Amino acid sequence: MSDTAPYASKPEDTLGRLYGAGPSPTRSEFQRDRDRIIHSTAFRRLQHKTQVFLAHEGRHFRNRLTHTLEVSQIARSIARALRLNEDLAEALALSHDLGHTPFGHAGERALHRAMSNFGGFDHNVQALRVVTQLENRYAEHDGLNLTWETLEGILKHNGPLIDASGVPVGRYAHEGLPSGVNDIPAVSDLRLDTYASLEAQAAAIADDIAYNAHDIDDALRAGVLNLEDFLDVPMAGPIVREVLERYPGIPVNRQTHEVQRRMITRAIEDVISFSSANIARIAPQSVDDVRLAGTTIITFSPETAIAEKGLKNFLLTRVYRHKSVMQPVLESEAVVERLFARYMSDADMPGRWGEKAKACSGPNRARVVADFIAGMTDPYALDEHYRLFDARPEFR
Structure with missing residues (x-):
């Protein structure tokens, strides 16, 4: 974008991708990131993940997908007014909730408790796991192979994770850095001690x-x-x-x-x-x-x-x-906790997830289980609960 400000992110100056993708004659690197995110499986699943009100309470409440689209529109408006790169701002808005569990923040809290002995669960880090490892559609690599700038923005849109001396700050000052934050595959160090771009801040x-x-x-x-x-x-x-x-x-x-x-x-x-x-x-x-x-x-x-x-x-x-909100919250937290415990003990997970779980144990198995549960939609989590426990929770 030729009319962007000097402080805006420039796609031609990107640090690049982990895997070479070759130039595109029609799209900038940040446009390509946006398109990869929109076409991902994790993005489609957002339509069946809770924002605040569960789907059974009505079909016109926001879900994670409609919320994400609203965030994207607002981010673009801010980016345009400040002469930032609108495509990067949009890509970051579209990807910011890809790591969220079923049942909104209730599911995240439950999964964090279940993972307390295995490094915990953080939805920002999980979003990075989704876009760098868990999406498996491409012929030559796992993940979406996004640019460094998009990965940085997903991780640090709320600010640095550590100070210059390496001490965790902000929300991580009490519990420490989330598990896996130092193992994110990227073309270059994500610089946890600096702020992210203005596009990420937008x-x-x-x-x-x-x-x-x-x-x-x-x-x-x-x-x-x-x-x-x-x-x-x-x-x-x-x-x-x-x-x-x-x-x-x-x-x-x-x-x-x-x-x-x-x-x-x-x-x-x-x-x-x-x-x-x-x-x-x-x-x-x-x-x-x-x-x-x-x-x-x-x-x-x-x-x-x-x-x-x-x-x-x-x-x-x-x-x-x-x-009226807390009753479904408590029930949905219980669903996530029961699923986690059952998968960790004896229950087989479907498809490739079951194969991955059988090949590991302890913390590694827990992370596979967390990845599987985090990727579930609300209806799928309830279906799995019914399969394993022959019961569906009453949310009313």
């Missing part, structure tokens, strides 16, 4: 914008809350008030959509405005300047960041921990 904040807005929409659709419950909630409250005042007589679903679209628009505009100021202040002249800036550059303004945190706290207590 995808990360797009994720926050998307799920804040659509979790409100889904909570209202599910009847967990009504619009008036948001009147005093940070970030959402002022928008709800102006919508109810301007459109008092229209159906609730139209009011809800008006709130959602205004929230997304204002959040994007806030990010673009404040990030532009950050860029002007830091003045990076290359993507390496971004990596070594020592701070996240694409952010909300301080006022919006505080409000967004308040909104997240509200959603945590009133939506994610609502009894």
Whole structure:
């Protein structure tokens, strides 16, 4: 993209792929990454993986695929406004949830507990396992053979994993680095102590914008809350008030959509405005300047960041921990834990997974089991549970 800024990622400057792919006459290297992700099996499976509300609760709630597409649209909008590489931002948005388990974060928590004696489970690292090892469609190699820049962005879109001295930081400061993070096959070191590209940062904040807005929409659709419950909630409250005042007589679903679209628009505009100021202040002249800036550059303004945190706290207590959500959460966690224990003991896994499991034991077998379970869709996990235990959980 000739009109991108000096600090944007340039496909012609990529560090490359682990396996040579030859030049393409019609697509840039980041476009090729995006296309490989879209055509992967793991990407298709996202349509049957939970976001917040399980599929049995209704067909119009977000799933991992619809969430991913919303994140992609927002990431491209931010990237375009900041003159970044839109294709890389899109590829990272499309791949950011490829490592998620069935049943949303509930399944991830359960699998992390089950793997506690074997290095734990981390969905970002799992996404890298998917795109570098577990996808097995290509004739000459495992994985999708993505560029270094895309692998880096998947791993570090939320920031560095370690500081300059090698000490884990952020979410990894307490438990340490996730298992396998130092064994990711890539053409070059992924530099765990630096920040990722601005394209990766755009995808990360797009994720926050998307799920804040659509979790409100889904909570209202599910009847967990009504619009008036948001009147005093940070970030959402002022928008709800102006919508109810301007459109008092229209159906609730139209009011809800008006709130959602205004929230997304204002959040994007806030990010673009404040990030532009950050860029002007830091003045990076290359993507390496971004990596070594020592701070996240694409952010909300301080006022919006505080409000967004308040909104997240509200959603945590009133939506994610609502009894209508928690009952299915507990049941789905139990499904994952029972599947893991059974596969680790005596149950055969289908196809190549069973063959891989028979060839190893201990931590290696546990990782095979975790890979198998993480790749499941919600319906497939329930089918396997029925096959092994002759029972289907009641989510209601």
